[in-house]
Amino acid sequence: MKKRIAVLPGDGIGPEVIKGALQVLDGVATRFGHEFETIEQVFGGAAIDQEGNPLPDSTLKTCNDSDAVLLGAVGGPKWDQGKVRPEQGLLALRKAMNVFANVRPVHVYPGLEHLSPLKSNKVKGADFVFVRELTGGIYFSEPKERNEKRAVDTMSYTREEITRIVEKAYELASSRRRKVTSVDKANVLETSKLWREVVEDVAKKYPNIETEHLLVDYAAMRMISNPTSFDVVVTENMFGDILSDEASVLTGSLGMMPSASLSENGPGLYEPIHGSAPDIAGSGKANPIGMILSVAMMLRHSFQLEKEAEAVELAVFETLQAGYRTGDIYGGSGTLVSTKEMVNQIHFRMLEDSTSATLLEVYV
Ligand SMILES: NC(=O)c1ccc[n+]([C@@H]2O[C@H](COP(=O)([O-])OP(=O)(O)OC[C@H]3O[C@@H](n4cnc5c(N)ncnc54)[C@H](O)[C@@H]3O)[C@@H](O)[C@H]2O)c1
Ligand SMILES: CC(C)[C@H](C(=O)O)[C@@H](O)C(=O)O
Numbered sequence: 001m002k003k004r005i006a007v008l009p010g011d012g013i014g015p016e017v018i019k020g021a022l023q024v025l026d027g028v029a030t031r032f033g034h035e036f037e038t039i040e041q042v043f044g045g046a047a048i049d050q051e052g053n054p055l056p057d058s059t060l061k062t063c064n065d066s067d068a069v070l071l072g073a074v075g076g077p078k079w080d081q082g083k084v085r086p087e088q089g090l091l092a093l094r095k096a097m098n099v100f101a102n103v104r105p106v107h108v109y110p111g112l113e114h115l116s117p118l119k120s121n122k123v124k125g126a127d128f129v130f131v132r133e134l135t136g137g138i139y140f141s142e143p144k145e146r147n148e149k150r151a152v153d154t155m156s157y158t159r160e161e162i163t164r165i166v167e168k169a170y171e172l173a174s175s176r177r178r179k180v181t182s183v184d185k186a187n188v189l190e191t192s193k194l195w196r197e198v199v200e201d202v203a204k205k206y207p208n209i210e211t212e213h214l215l216v217d218y219a220a221m222r223m224i225s226n227p228t229s230f231d232v233v234v235t236e237n238m239f240g241d242i243l244s245d246e247a248s249v250l251t252g253s254l255g256m257m258p259s260a261s262l263s264e265n266g267p268g269l270y271e272p273i274h275g276s277a278p279d280i281a282g283s284g285k286a287n288p289i290g291m292i293l294s295v296a297m298m299l300r301h302s303f304q305l306e307k308e309a310e311a312v313e314l315a316v317f318e319t320l321q322a323g324y325r326t327g328d329i330y331g332g333s334g335t336l337v338s339t340k341e342m343v344n345q346i347h348f349r350m351l352e353d354s355t356s357a358t359l360l361e362v363y364v
């Protein structure tokens with residue numbers, strides 16, 4: 001069946017990595033005989049320039065009418081001082097699509113531990129996933145205001161909002177290594193005390209899953225010192241934002257990390273966790289892997305195309321194993337390539353029915 005995908009390139013390196021994602025998606029269509037209809041829409045800073053609004057109505061309508069949304073990145077110095085920022089469009093889109101569950105896998109590929117600036121023996125075997133609450137907390141709660149003398153942000157969570165994200169984490173843990181780490185700041189914040197209470201309630205329904213609670217400051221430390229101790233990490237919006245950028249260092253670079261943002265029944269939103277990287281935009285240096293792995297997550301979560309998702313992941317793994325590196329993961333050895341060349345290498349392997357490895361081997 002033909003799938004309809006809204007494509008929002010956005011700003012900075014967004015359009016560069018989206019181009020790569022679409023090339024790989026085309027490879028999936030060719031190899032497996034699928035049809036994907038892609039509809040590009042203006043979004044973020046580019047939409048402010050064009051329409052004065054980072055999320056035009058037509059863009060939102062196309063997203064809601066699609067089976068899934070692929071998003072590059074938004075933002076940049078050009079819009080930092082403006083009345084309306086590109087990031088407001090991103091937050092409005094997440095809220096409007098009700099994609100409350102942001103799944104961010106952190107996977108250190110076997111044999112590729114040296115991509116990380118951390119010691120290889122520390123990161124070896126790290127394989128965990130963030131389940132970040134995405135449509136509540138301090139990002140959205142009211143009041144949010146400022147005057148000359150004072151600024152206010154509010155962190156609020158309802159029991160219902162916490163329950164649905166924690167349930168997601170336990171469901172995911174059931175099909176993984178059966179451990180949930182809940183991260184909060186329950187020694188200080190009321191929202192965190194409620195969060196912990198809800199986790200304890202939900203945990204009762206999953207007696208075969210181990211539950212642990214960590215305070216966010218210690219969690220930040222343990223993610224670097226003992227990353228293999230995590231399986232599923234569930235946390236509120238801002239803690240998840242910060243910890244997932246930190247965890248990307250385990251995989252080698254921020255440019256390696258994909259994400260899926262899921263709602264109850266509507267289309268999913270797929271984007272790399274990195275931003276628009278204004279410092280390298282337009283120079284052909286962007287690592288397209290986080291974006292390409294987001295395509296794999298879309299194939300898996302929105303289209304139930306598991307075999308196709310694994311083929312994309314395998315093509316990425318084999319390209320890295322073959323020594324191809326963008327600048328952010330180069331470190332002096334291998335073949336330094338541009339965004340375009342990295343995409344070509346992944347696309348080429350994507351088209352092959354590879355027999356050199358199976359994902360089973362990759363994920364041991
Ligand atoms: N989802 C999003 O659209 C998103 C996410 C984060 C930040 N932003 C926005 O992006 C802008 C820049 O923010 P920032 O600099 O703090 O974060 P950033 O993620 O854009 O960049 C941080 C650093 O990582 C590098 N980097 C990021 N992605 C990379 C990739 N694919 N390949 C190689 N290197 C990569 C950058 O060059 C930079 O040195 C801001 O306007 C911010 O609000 C958007
Ligand atoms: C750009 C910004 C609003 C966004 C967030 O904080 O959620 C980004 O950092 C992310 O991680 O997707």
Ligand SMILES: [Mg+2]
Pocket residue numbers: 241242245273
């Ligand atoms: Mg972030």
